Amino acid sequence: MKILVFNCGSSSLKYQFIDMKDEKVIVRGLVDRIGMEDALFRYSKIETGKDTEVKKVQFIKDHEEAINLLIDALTKGDSSVIRNKSEITAVGHRIVHGGEKFSRAVLVDDKVKEDINECFELAPLHNPHNLKGVEICGKLLPGVPQIAVFDTAFHQTMPSEAYFYAIPYYFYEKYNIRRYGFHGSSYYYVSREAASMMKKKLKDLKIVACHLGNGASITAIKKGKSVDTSMGFTPLEGLVMGTRSGDIDPSIPLYLMDVDEISLGEIKSILNRQSGIYGLSGVGSDMRDVLKEAGKGDRRARLAVAVFVYRVKKYIGAYAAVMNGLDCLVFTAGIGENSPYIRDLCCRNMDYLGIEIDKKRNEKAVGTGNLISSEKSKVSVFTIPTNEELVIAREAKKILRKKTVFS
Ligand code: ADP
Secondary structure, eight states: OEEEEEEEOSSOEEEEEEETTTTEEEEEEEEESTTSTTEEEEEEEOOTTOOEEEEEEEOOOSHHHHHHHHHHHHHSSTTOSSSSGGGOOEEEEEESOOTTTOSSOEEOOHHHHHHHHHTGGGOTTTHHHHHHHHHHHHHHSTTOOEEEEETTGGGGGSOHHHHOOSSOHHHHHHHOOSOOOOOHHHHHHHHHHHHHHHTOOGGGOEEEEEEESSSEEEEEEETTEEEEESOOSSTTSSSOOSSOOOSOOTHHHHHHHHHSOOOHHHHHHHHHHSOHHHHHHSSOSOHHHHHHHHHTTOHHHHHHHHHHHHHHHHHHHHHHHHHTOOSEEEEEHHHHHHOHHHHHHHHTTOGGGTOOBOHHHHHHOOSSOEEOBOTTOSSEEEEOOOOHHHHHHHHHHHHHHHHHHHO
16 A cells, blocks of 8 residues: 655645555655746655655646646656556645534545635645645546545644634634644654653653644643644644744734734734744744754843744743643654753743753754653653644545455
8 A cells, every 4th residue: 555645725735655565655845936947846756775765956837746746756667656546545634724614634535625725724734735635536546545644633632622712703603713723644643653652652642742843833632632722723823933923912912903004914924924033033943043043142032042942931830730740741743843942942941830940951852752751750741743644545545445345
């Protein structure tokens, strides 16, 4: 069983081709700047000892052309890994927003496409492109089952007190305004990995997982289920991110629109693209650059790091309260997996919660999953590289199995 995993964005397509026999990635790559003269097609065939890299810069008209190029690379010449496209068992798609309609992955049919379409308004920057990938695969790979895996699905277990905003109930009924949460596949993966590293059952664990990347969020996971998460109606709420503000007083945009006559469009851009680490530091949105400048003493870079870390700590404390305890803390994604410094800051002075980092373990932890807490620490702290693609492929496999059992 070989599964193609797609993450289709507005002008990009990230993909992996995974052999589910041993869950090995056979091919991974990216098509970027789709629609531009200098689009980039990257394709790596993973083989022990000698990976084959294809890198082309050329005009790629649209997503259909991008997927056609990928199918050609998979089936023809030195880059090929299969003889023809019938060897693609299924395609698993990352779909960002499943609203309240989807609490698990599903096999795509016309009704599912309609339902994804209905969630467009909830994620206008993501869902239309995700669905475009589904439509194109239907055309280019006829008969190949497609599975939709939703970022929001994992959080559908949140209790109503965690997902309701205290605004008139009517807005929930009319516009589905509530908290949804994102990064679900990542949380599903790391929570299960953490339990297996602790040699414990998920049902016995209270986990806080911090997905700290360009987009950042944090989730409370009790008995394997999401009970609260920091992103809300959109991925703007919660932690400080690369360019997103995270939590702010909702009066601020209103005030700015009033005193500075800033338009609605500008406000959206300010909160989504000009805030966060970027807006505070004035250095950029990349945490590595900001840490470098902070290290040289740059005041605003230091402030940005401090605000970022403070918000993470605040949520860890809140989620420990929500779950009445904490057994395990996980750091994942670009910053969480790669920055011992940020992890150390996030865990400092948290001994009242039973969190104690082992400095050496923390410094050494890169790559595969690592325990970074001390022997004395009551809470086990891990760095776990996330693997959303594998979750999507596993979900696809599960659904295909059921389909063959029941049909
Ligand atoms: P996304 O998938 O949300 O785009 P990633 O999970 O790839 O983001 O994370 C990107 C972030 O990780 C960037 O801010 C980058 O600076 C940060 N990052 C990567 N490596 C390191 C590192 N060694 N130290 C600090 N930050 C890092």
